[in-house]
Amino acid sequence: MEKTTTPKTNMVFAREVKEGLSAFPKHLSSKYFYDEIGDKLFQQIMALPEYYLTRAEYTIFEQHKSEITASFSTPNVPFNLYELGAGDGTKTKLLLKELLKQKYQFEYRPIDISANALAQLSTSLTNELPNVSVRPIQGTYFDSLKEMGQTQEKKKVILFLGSNIGNLNHKLAVEFLMNIAHILNKDDLFFMGMDQKKHPRTILNAYSDPSGITAAFNKNVLTRINNELGGNFNLDNFIHWESYNPETGTAKSYLVSKIAQEVTIDILEQSFEFDAWETIHTEISQKYDDAMVYQMAEDAGLRVVNQFKDANSTFKNYLFTIA
Ligand SMILES: C[S@@+](CC[C@H](N)C(=O)[O-])C[C@H]1O[C@@H](n2cnc3c(N)ncnc32)[C@H](O)[C@@H]1O
Incomplete structure (x- = not known):
């Protein structure tokens, strides 16, 4: 598996945790939800009745797969599918x-911050779709885009699904x-859910299921700080809280401290104070x-050339080129 040339992951994790817990209000990045446990919890989230996103996008692909793949390329033009x-x-x-069925020439290049997710994806593709050529890249969105920009290569189609942009x-x-x-480049495409x-x-329901799986997923960032950075967070002292503002369209997840407490993180040689709530x-x-x-x-210099949606417009996939 290729890796983007980034500083040591744990050092970056430690630095970002220090910054986030020293800030007011405190924050931690959701990219740290994902390790072996987080990946499993996210798969459980995708199967929850409340989490409509995955099923909606799956339906769009089922219904429009031939039109979608036809808009990516033609069978005689090889491309990299990132x-x-x-x-x-x-x-x-x-x-x-569908791409295999239509005899497209492509190499699939999945990128993920989670090495575990990539390893499982590669294994499942070897078993289920052995004819797909797969070359995974481990790294963050921004680091991998930087590296992609430095290599001149054949046509690219870049997928960014699941409303990860959100x-x-x-x-x-x-x-x-x-x-x-x-x-x-001129003929490259970007396809985003x-x-x-x-x-x-x-x-609100999609991010606050009564079974507590989303809460466990949210708290996994604290488990990772405990395991990887020597933290002593007591997970029971925090609750998962979700809010949605229909004016801005922004849903936000929080961990809320139930009590006044101090948490120590060994690697940082530092303690962090929390007030109650x-x-x-x-x-x-x-x-x-x-x-x-x-x-x-428009602000980014892209142009929407097509869009695909489910029957209720729950979710949409947009196809972009450079403007
Ligand atoms: C919400 S899941 C969605 C997965 C998939 N796109 C889907 O639609 O089912 C987000 C995925 O992106 C990865 N991820 C999150 N933040 C990332 C980042 N900053 N850079 C690279 N990968 C990231 C996670 O490890 C996880 O596998």
């Missing part, structure tokens, strides 16, 4: 199967899209409408 934040690739496999705040999302625009604004209750902001899940998407594309 996927940022590939996860378990359940939905992508529908597209990979985990970036607006400024970072536009910066991310600018990076995409920067590395796309974006969850749409809908009844606020439906959105103080928050750590851990994740943003932005919801979109067409106006937002087209504006973001």
Whole structure:
């Protein structure tokens, strides 16, 4: 498995935890949810009745797979199919199967921060789709985009599914899209899944299931700090809390300290104070409408050339080129 040339992952994790827990209000990045345990919890989330996103995007691919893959390339033009934040690739496999069926020449290059997710994805692809050529890359979105920009190669199609873009705040999302625009050549394409604004209750329920799986997923960042950085967080002293603002379309996840407490992190040789009911902001899940998407594309130097949706417009996949 290739790795992007980044500073040592644990050092970056430690530095970002120190910054986030020293800030006011406190924050931690959702990219640290994902390790072996986090990946499993996310798979359980995708199967929850409340988590409509995965099923909606899966339906779009089932219904439109031939049109989607036909818009990527033609069988005689070889291309690299990159996927940022590939996860378990359940939905992508529908597209990979269709590309194989139509005899497209492509190499699949899944990118993920989680080495575990990539290893499992590679194994499952070897078993289920042995004819797909797979070359995974471990790293963050931004680092891998930087490296992609430095290599001149054949046509690229970049997938960014599951509304992963929504985990970036607006400024970072536009910066991310600018990076995409920067590395796309004239015939390259960017295909992105974006969850749409809908009844606020439906959105809130998707991130606050009564079975507590989302809460366990959110708390996994604390478990990782305990295991990898020598923290002594007591998970029972925090609750998972979700909010959704229908005006901005922003869902936010928090961990809320139930008591006044002090937590020590050995690697940082530092303690952090929490007041009772103080928050750590851990994740943003932005919801979109067409106006937002087209504006973001324009701001980033991209152009929407097609879009695919499910029957209720729960979720949409947009195809972009450089403007
Ligand atoms: C919400 S899951 C979605 C997975 C898949 N795209 C889907 O639609 O089912 C997000 C995935 O992106 C990866 N990820 C999260 N933040 C990342 C980052 N900053 N850089 C690279 N991968 C990231 C996680 O490890 C995880 O596998």
